[in-house]
Amino acid sequence: MLSTSNTPKAESFRHVSYLWDDAKAAELEGDEVGLLIYRSNLLGADLRLTNYGGGNTSCKAMAEDPLTGQLTEVMWVKGSGGDIGTLKRSGLAALYVDRLRALKNRYRGLEFEDEMVELFNHCIYDLASKAPSIDTPLHGFLPFKHIDHLHPDAAIAIAAAKDGKRITQELFDGQIGWVEWQKPGFDLGLQLEQCLNENPGIRGIMLGSHGLFTWGDTAYESYVNTLEVIERCAEYLEENYGKKGPTFGGQKLESLPQADRLSQAAALAPVLRGLASGQNRMIGHFTDDARVLEYINSNDLERLAPMGTSCPDHFLRTKISPLVLELAPNEDLTNLAALKDKLNPAFADYRAMYTAYYETCKHPNSPAIRDANPVVILYPGVGMFTFAKDKQTARVAAEFYINAINVMKGAEAISEYTSLPRQEAFNIEYWLLEEAKLQRMPKPKSLSGKIALITGSAGGIGKAIAKKFAQEGACVVLNDINQERLDSAKAEFVSTFGKDTVSTTTLNVTDWASIEEAFKAASLAFGGVDIVINNAGISISKPIAEHTIEEWDRLYDILVKGQFMVTKAAVEVMRKQDLGGDVINIVSKNALVAGPNNAGYGSAKAAQLHLSRLNAAELGADHIRVNTVNPDAVISDSNIWAGGWAEGRAKAYGITVAELPAYYAKRTLLNEVILPDDIANACFAFVGGLLNKSTGNVLNVDGGVAMAFVR
Missing domain, CATH: 3.40.225.10 (Class II aldolase/adducin N-terminal domain)
Structure with missing residues (x-):
């Protein structure tokens, strides 16, 4: 009562x-x-x-x-x-x-x-x-x-x-x-x-x-x-509930265990994102919420899903109906060609359905047909993917479809669920007032719809790059091996850019399993990755007589092997998406300039530079661009100066640590101190849209060091 x-x-x-x-x-x-x-x-x-x-x-x-x-x-x-x-x-x-x-x-x-x-x-x-x-x-x-x-x-x-x-x-x-x-x-x-x-x-x-x-x-x-x-x-x-029988007609199949659901979702998300981005690049969201699983695993899914939603708010954000994947929960997703052979027809059928809906319901003054790809994609036994222009819109679409599931569940329990008639749904979706609202939306930023993973991004150069990219509209995956520093960076980014712009994952670039987990996290958070910046690094400056084998191995493991393994993992995701991509390697002027007490670091940087060229030559066919930024002497807020590097360089040049900034600036043609933001701007220059046909390039950001000129 x-x-x-x-x-x-x-x-x-x-x-x-x-x-x-x-x-x-x-x-x-x-x-x-x-x-x-x-x-x-x-x-x-x-x-x-x-x-x-x-x-x-x-x-x-x-x-x-x-x-x-x-x-x-x-x-x-x-x-x-x-x-x-x-x-x-x-x-x-x-x-x-x-x-x-x-x-x-x-x-x-x-x-x-x-x-x-x-x-x-x-x-x-x-x-x-x-x-x-x-x-x-x-x-x-x-x-x-x-x-x-x-x-x-x-x-x-x-x-x-x-x-x-x-x-x-x-x-x-x-x-x-x-x-x-x-x-x-x-x-x-x-x-x-x-x-x-x-x-x-x-x-x-x-x-x-x-x-x-x-x-x-x-x-x-x-x-x-x-x-x-x-x-x-x-x-x-x-x-x-339960008076008319089991919810949604009872369960047709069982969900995979959660760990397996997340693995399947991470493996599939980049493929789905690529297919859903045929017209506009999309950001993804995944959920295996219990309410979703109850619905997508049910006997009534086949009947209810095509009906679509009822409330206009639900419909506007989830489209006329979802795409239900005909994949087994434990489907083998490792054979990319075979997987796309199954998924391509499903997406083609959905686009044809949506186009027919538009053509049947349109009015003489209706706006032109919009993106015909699905927003909501249901994977029985695994969960729900949603794709939209940005993370917030994709996340909210998922929330709205869960609202729709709740509505269907309740309506079916007390009577029979009814959705909006197709014409009424169209009149809402293609309402001229809604179109006018869409036309008033701000123009997308340069990196809107892009996902960037920057290694070592909880501080220094990496953090500056992540900030620049977030400011330009990208979703960023922050990572570090230091959890405390990573948590602090996340709090800062959430406060500045909002929770839908950033995700975090621990990442050790010398550990393949850690790298795989980081890209899995990126795929679950946003649907994949478009830009990878190999920035993580260390610096050791010692005369050859004092340089240990362990230090040599650590330099090559982090700088060279780390760059190789992170790029390898990135390429796997980018090929699934088939949207191209960018790899930028933060190398150094030391890759080109021979200086004292620098055999280990300088030679590792040279290896990074040539590896960049080799990757650019190999990955061009995939429209994956590989470019290099060569900084020098980025002192402010840079972790590179920890661990005795500053002392080592000062000793090599016969000056004090306090004199290093002025020394580095003075030896440049422009007499400028190089800051992390300068490196961030250089990275943005490669990915911001004006250099989409450039690969294999080296961009020096060193104030002008003549000995480091590439040609």
């Missing part, structure tokens, strides 16, 4: 989180907009209440009209885009309520829906407002002071059920109204108003296949009403 108490306790709820803090709310007393933000953030903090970026909230309050000085009713509502969990005042649109409602006089019917959006701008109260969303009239035409429109899985499961209207009526004893599916817009707002007029006293409205509207006279009343309605929906689903 629904609670009648004005102050329910947190323990009253089992399926949603009661997070209201009376003390915090009291600090906002009298600030209705502040309470709207507070309530919104609480609702968005529980993904059982709404998906990321989904739904919107509003409040209406009196405010002074800046033109007349009189009090007027203003509605603050979440603007276009954004997420209620992180909503701030800057994310709200503020509109005059009377002007918004007066637009009813200008409405010419469904055929002219989209023209109403432009008219919202004539209702703006706060000129610094966020752009009003298409859902604005849905809030404006209802009289309540506080309104929540959410997409909770439990409610959508009922809304997407074949008998959803009847179930809603019986479950809530007529306290929740019902409006049949319709694309969001002005007319849907009118329908909500009509539903309320025909059912006075209701506490909310269920939107068929879409979501839930609930409200209250105060922010708290709206919050509690929302929680109670969703809690009751979830209870009802729980009561009915």
